[in-house]
């Protein structure tokens with residue numbers, strides 16, 4: 072019987088330099104996909120997988136994330152006075168349970184491994200999930216929920232995998248694959264941001280993890296690796312010497328919202344799925360681009 076995963080760590084300390092000037096005063100995680108901040112979609116994915124407590128690893132200038140996951144009495148009073156019941160209900164549905172979120176700060180940008188290590192006191196001695204909020208993973212059930220099934224069968228550590236092309240392996244953590252069953256594939260090796268000729272496969276770690284708490288002790292002594300940063304993958308390589316890692320091939324759509332093209336594509340994809348605005352949005356696209364151009368664009 073494996074320990075149920077109740078906590079998820081979301082590292083949100085990054086500066087978002089790729090989105091300047093938008094991110095000068097607004098955290099990149101608060102940029103909107105349609106009408107909700109990116110971070111809200113990731114929190115929803117965690118909640119749908121049974122997560123009860125979200126640990127945000129933040130940094131300076133990220134206070135609006137904290138405000139977003141709190142009540143806003145003035146706004147709620149105004150909505151009430153104006154009879155805006157639907158808006159009120161939507162806000163209430165997204166409010167975390169009291170005590171269901173924690174915030175800690177990564178004081179310096181020392182890498183993803185260091186960011187996760189900053190959550191060690193709040194997570195304690197239990198297995199936990201990590202969700203990288205740049206990556207929006209759209210599927211039903213969600214990516215973390217898909218991974219829970221592999222965790223129930225194999226225990227240990229679980230990571231979501233996707234396939235890329237050899238030209239892009241240097242951007243990711245890349246894995247070597249072993250035996251596979253219906254729940255997932257055994258990970259037999261990992262390397263962070265390898266050169267094309269050194270990559271063991273084209274499967275990359277896509278930003279969702281279930282990890283055992285022993286990772287914290289390891290990260291404490293993990294030296295800077297690729298890019299001069301303390302890498303989570305380097306910690307996982309050491310943990311894999313004594314614990315199993317299972318990979319789950321994610322089936323669904325992934326949007327890298329840390330990059331402009333991925334962020335814009337996510338806005339289009341999510342807008343086209345929204346019953347309340349899809350028709351109007353399609354009409355706007357036709358007007359702007361022309362029907363022939365849309366066909367050409369999508370061909």
Ligand code: G1P
Nearest residue numbers: 183242243244275276277278304
């Ligand atoms: C991080 C991880 C990497 C993973 C990637 C997914 O890299 O270190 O293993 O493949 O996220 O987006 P980063 O994007 O922070 O460079």
